[in-house]
Amino acid sequence: MEFDLSPLWISLKASAIATCFTFFLGIAAARWMLSTRIRGKALIEGIFISPLVLPPTVVGFLLLLLFGRNGAIGQLLLKFDLTIIFTWQAAVITATVVSFPLMYKTALGAFEQIDANLINAARTLGASEWTVFLRIMLPLAWPGILAGTILAFARALGEFGATLMLAGNIPGETQTIPMAIYFAVEAGDMRQAAIWVLIILSLALSVLTAVNYWTDLQRRSPKPNPNYSNPNSATNLVRGDRRDGQDAHPTNYVGLPYKLQSNLVTAARYNTTKLPQEQSHSGLFANIFKPLSGFTLNVGFDIGQEVLGILGASGSGKSMTLRCIAGLETPTSGKIAVNGKVLFDSAEGINLPSKDRRIGFLFQNYALFPHLTVAENIAFGLQHLSASEQQLRVKEQLISVQMSGLESRYPHELSGGQQQRVALARAIVNSPDLLLLDEPFSALDTHLRSQLERELMQTLANYRGITLFVSHNLEEVYRVCENLLVLADGSAIAFDTKEHIFDRPRNFTVAQLTGCKNFCAAKQVAETIVEAIDWGCTLTVVEPIPKSLVFVGIRAHQVSFVSGCDRENTFACWIASTVETPHRVTLYLKLHSPPHDSQDYHLQAEVFKEKWRAIKDNPFPWYVHLEPIRLILMEA
Template sequence: MPQDLSPLWISLKTSLLATFITFFLGIAAAYWMLGYRGKAKSLIESIFIAPLILPPTVVGFILLVFFGKNGPIGRLLEPFDFTIVFTWYGAAIAATVVAFPLMYKTSLGAFAQIDRNLLQVARTLGASEATIFWRIGLPLALPGILAGTTLAFARALGEFGATLMLAGNIPGQTQTIPMAIYFAVEAGAMNEAWFWAITIMVISLSGIIAVNFWQEPREKSRTGERRRREQESEVSALPPRFSATELRVDIEKILAGFDLKVSFSTDEQPLGLLGGSGAGKSMILRCIAGIETPTRGFIILNGRVLFDSQKGINVPSCDRRVGFLFQNYALFPHMSVAQNIAFGLPPGLSPVAIKQQVEAQLVQMQLEGLGDRYPHQLSGGQQQRVALARALASQPEALLLDEPFSALDTHLRSQLEQQMMATLADYQGVTLFVTHNMEEAYRVCPNLLVMEQGRAVQSGSKYEIFEHPTTVNVAKLTGCKNFSPAILKGDRQVEAVDWDCTLRVIESIPNSFSHVGIRAHQINFTNEPNQENTFPCWLVRTSETPHRMTLFLKLHSSPTNSHDYHLQAEVFKEKWAILKDQPLPWHVQLEPLRLMLMEQSTK
């Protein structure tokens, strides 16, 4: 052991100070850069990570130029008779500069891995950006930040080149452990060099092992088996009451794939947004919540202008009073069930009031006894109820549901759908329900808005849309499987070109109609071939489901192959058991009342 231990204390002093500085600077820079979208982003990031790429002597030379007697910072300090060069402050600055990139990059990666929906849902719950950072961003990124802090400390502890250029090698003042090793080897004192090498390795590795030891039980907790307790009771919520309930939306947003342009209004009755993937349904919700900004237009909720491009109004998400239930529920994983629900409560409540309201929500959502659990310990259905309770706890004037059942299995989806309907029956705010499942939309929502390529192609009651779809695509979205191009043949008569038959219809024939269609379950089989709209048919093939049979039929003549068919008919298996033994041809009737006349869908 060397007699002079000053390199140890100097190294610890400078590296701890450097780590303290880089901790705050690295976190602040990472969080800022995560949301920064300016043109100078690449340049700024290059400057931040340059010390990680450049040789330490080059970094030290640049620091010497800045802090030297003739440098800009050196001149500023000269009147105060203070210098950085050849002092332990210089060693600390050199260590800070070379350690900063590790802290910055590790923190940036930790923040980037946070589910963006967690931050967005926090904004919709009324949280400020500062609250989101301290209560959501920082706790979730903490394991990565601690790893970055350890790496930054180890890098600062081992800094040599930049320190030598700026602070020199002054025993007892600036000589750190790496310098002591170098000059010990140069002097042939190998035992002393070994002592300092082992010392620095023990200090650096101890920090890394400590962080790994701390993170190990957290990882085991996250990957442990989830305990599932499914619910059977109906859900009811604490509904806010409003004197008037209306949402008016007239927006346009230019996107990479298509332009969203939609205009509609709705009241307290749930409105379903029905459409295929990429139709713009979720984007509408995000614009209403303030997560996305429309290019132009306006959004007005209960008389409050949330967005108006002409007037320059764009209310932040935290002030819109809009509850958003994301597809993956976006529960805060580091918070318990009770803490998640409490996060949505209005600010300013006393601890007693918070506890009472949380307990009330737990009871009403059938979550008693689960308040201390964490999201990863809940089933999918329980997570959904927690997310719904959290959204309703903020007393939103609008509730936005983005495919809330898509992540659930069929049985659980049916249960939670009934509970959701009970909740919405009591909720007196505006509800928008996004789905691509037409049966789900029909059951949950009395009114529908059908979306196609960013446009609303039809809106109205579910009965009107399902019975009288205006376009072929709307009919497809609502489950219709049988279509044919059609031409007008006379009063109340059209010719179905693909089916090679003339049909009488009941509904008035629009001027712009192009197709005729009929739903599979509305095709009738009859033993009376002389009825109107009745035609002989041959069975091509069948497709079986647990309760129904789909029959692929060809009209007028027998098929030549398994793809040679005109219509699909659906019958219950009881009907199929009787029908299958009857000799061909069978006869189908396309009832005039069931025929739908539609326009060609827009491209």
């Protein structure tokens, strides 16, 4: 008797067609579920994956109700004299339905593994959502999608119960391999059943072996992983999901400062509670209100064509402020405008997408596209230009960031400093109106940070737009920026020139963020004298004493040592302990009497090693002088 191979061809045909349908439907559904925020999302996903958990006969019965003569789709098809049940097309439908969940979940997982900063970077470079999907998401998720496609094909190939319900078992028309196995066993033909089992086993094992081989190949390949690599290592994968301000404490600040005027510095600016009003000049106006899980972001400022530093501790709202300006997050209310162009206005219902804001964004992890070369990364935002113009712009940027000759390399083949240069070139190649720098040096070692900082300052000197430079490193921000905005728990607590903020911080938080280490509870006892309660002394001061004085402080490097106690603000002291660094020594000093232990101290003083070597053998007590003009008077 001749062996009928029709079940093999029917199975392969139905599975192949079903896999094609599943490929597109699964990817589309995964992309939609990833971006949608509609109610009932959990229910919809449950429907999508239900064929994985429901018995195949239940799935087949539901399809029969839908496509049968009395079903909604079945009746519609009858109007065109068409029928689906008990045809090979029905086998395609059942195979599509049962294999769809595998494709959907695999694609969704692959999309979710993509670093969100890569997608956001593409948006800030002017890419539409369709371009982001085709050029970033799909290539980076491709290994997972391919694996899902192979698994979906294997699942479609082995479908039995639902196919039997909807397509039946018509030899030569709807009889697939699983059907042939079942009915051969029913007829007692174990030899024929065994042959079909071997065939389907061979197909299934081949498919699964292909998946495992592909996965292993991806793991060993030097090509960049869909996840983004750490700027300091090509092998360590990191996620760039951290958002500043998600775990801070509720804020007690409600005030926001007026427009920064670098030529006019007043102490009253720190205490104003009035929101900035938009001015009709070029620059950046931002008034942002956005409740977060730990606090409320409530920031407002108005600046011109300058480099503004945003200083604050981790979780203070710095990065979230940049994300709102770039359009990656949407404020609850407020207004954002650049050079008179309104980017966001809650009152007017304006909210431009990131691609239309003309903003360059340098992310903390650089967010270089790992599947694109250096040249392709830089040219990503130049798609509106001709190929020759793109090449010219890329060449100019490569020269400016000292990366000539490396245009064909991939991000994982670059050092951390080189990655940062490429990311900066990509951000400014389009001459954006506003440049946002989110802690650009945080992932670099000290030597490389210093070198790239100088290069960045040179780049910013030639850049004609507005720059916001976010950092928690006070020395870094002081060197790069002329004016500072200090954030704490989502609110602006200082907004002025860097000199005024560092020399005369008006409250404890600003003083602490700007590096002051010596604080003492204080109260006024005369016109120019305050009592340092914790230090057990009175101090003469030069600065006018505020009515709401709470603390007096002095920076550690401004504490000086003198030979005798013959002038004001000079006190006997003893060393409780010391801590050395390569160039400095920190001395923990006890005033008035010797310390009981290493933790019994009042002040920290920092001196260079040369000074330390000159005084360390002097007998105690030493004498410390707190210069009146260096004392910082702080309000609540």
